[in-house]
Amino acid sequence: MENKLNIGVIFGGQSGEHEVSRVSAYNVLRVINQEKYNIVTIGITKKGKWYLYSGDHEKIKDGSWEQDSKNLIGDFSIFAHPEITKIDVFFPVLHGPMGEDGTIQGVFEMLNKPYIGCGVLSSAVGMDKVFSKIMFESVGIPTGNYRYFRKNDWKKDPEGKLEEMEKALGYPIFVKPANMGSSVGISKAHNREELIAAIEEAFIYDDKLIMEAFIKGREIECGVLDDGGMLCASIPGEVIPSKEFYDYEAKYSDTQDSKVVIPANISDEATEMIREYAVKAFEAIEGSGLSRVDFFLTEDGQILINEVNTLPGFTNISMYPKMWEATDICYSDLVDKIIASANRKRVTLP
Template identity: 50%
Template sequence: MEKLKVGVVFGGQSGEHEVSLMSAYSIINVMDKTKYEIIPIGITKDGRWHVYFGDISKIRDGSWIDEAIPIFLPPDAGSKCAIALNNGVETRYYIDVIFPVLHGPRGEDGTVQGLFELMNIPYVSCGVGSSAVCMDKVFTKKLLKQEGLPVVDFKVFYKKDLPDGLSDMVMEVEQSFGYPCFVKPANLGSSVGVSKAHDREELKKAIMLAAEFDRKLLVERFIPAREIECSVLGNDDPAASLPGEIIPSEEFYSYTAKYFDGGKSKLLIPAPLSAEETERIRDLAVKAFKALDCSGMARVDFLLSKVTGVAYINEVNTIPGFTNISMYPKMWEASGLSYGELIDRLIELAIERHRKKQELKLTL
């Protein structure tokens, strides 16, 4: 049986470049080499695309680029390949399905998904629209709120109004919900650029920090809560995993706590919840997935209030982390689906979604 040619795309130009490298290493390492011919495609921090066939451990530390060959993916529906030019010789690497392992802007936000659509090639995870909406925390919250799903109170500000409007922003937050509060770039993940502000001076610093990463800034009311996550898998009939709980090593689950705290943060899988709480989380996760028109996979993050017991939807991640410590695959393992089986299922879902789209008419 001929192997399925899978292009694993990693790296990218976002602040989560290093996280993507770790995720890609884990995925390639686990993929069944008897089923798949893997074509690793890396994107550098300055946006250059390369194909790489060396030691996959070099993907993890970023040294893969030393042995990589420049390529481009033509937005041509008939090509379905990556084209490399090496010493004047053209080589075409044909691809059956693409597995993007890109976190953050220019990867998880619908941009590369648009390229894959133009190539008319199956790809893992959400489509252009849902990828773009879920990447933008403001759009996500507005749509979830419109659907009657629970989100915490929030305010939206813009970098263009800084620094002149900083005092007005601070006053608006103080009058709306006060301290402490969270400040986030609207379009990043992995807690990059996220701060918890306890007073006016910290809020000013947090807003200026977030503005280094995005033009749109989100400030959220703080609620004392447990951090619960739930993995969703599927297309038209998605299913939710058992939830997990994060007990961060720091005051909140920051970028450092997620990836570089030496295992001090605790991941409890399954989360110690009642049967009723577990089903409520799983039900909300699927509802959020459907409301945002997701497909393939997403990780839905919740804040479970310690005071009221209300589960607020915090974020929806369409390409969640896939490192050896990442919650998305670990929650599915706890639900009976191994890491390797999960990858198989994601590729199957990508091909299924693409096949159904081919059945649609493009013209009258």
């Protein structure tokens, strides 16, 4: 096929979600139509070193690509190397900080290259659990009760912060890094001792934390996709955690028996409201391309938004591709649509 697009798939990254990114990238590379696209793979190590990688995609999955020296090029300029300059569309399969937070999107903007997913602003807002909740509230999407503070606030008055959180939220309290995904660094505290430990754990990953009151409800997720310029919402799915909450291990470990139910067994009214809220949340952060939006459905039928994921997981067990498959878009077609929606907002100065 002539005039094939050159797609630059970037994987790995410096965040706590490095391993998830590798598995997601492996799955994307496994299904991407190589009759339509030429693929350039770019790996980023946990220490932030960039490599052009031309080896076996299986080695991306297990992390051994970094030892595949004969297929690595580490001495190159991202602005000048011919393998980079020929790329038509970047496909960052990166999760968490330094990949999903607007930083690498800014690099693509500097290169003046289209890229899949949200832009700099929407990526940054979507990654920050505090600012995203503020945006959701501004457009009338209900959220749960939450508070937040920074490391300096904690150092100045830890006792005061503990009392404030306990009074405002009550136990149990979810403690989360404000900028992290895949449930990395998240804990559920049932008392003050656990709350202190959870705060110290979360500060390993971020200098700003968000505290959320426990919500007794079902976990419902919904995909959003820009399909030919029209925003579409997938059939929602439900997550039934194998553990007390859907933490990193419950999400990704083969030894865990967390379940996903797609379509979610909820009323037609709840389904339509969740789909409507998902698109509304996507628009609130000025999203583009794709996102997965997560909700709680309480026993009394209240729908509360949890968060938006601007670059959701693409592993073989990830909810985003599974929900679209249930909405009659298979994995390979989904990748095609995501590439077609690549962010192409450009300003040409006179």
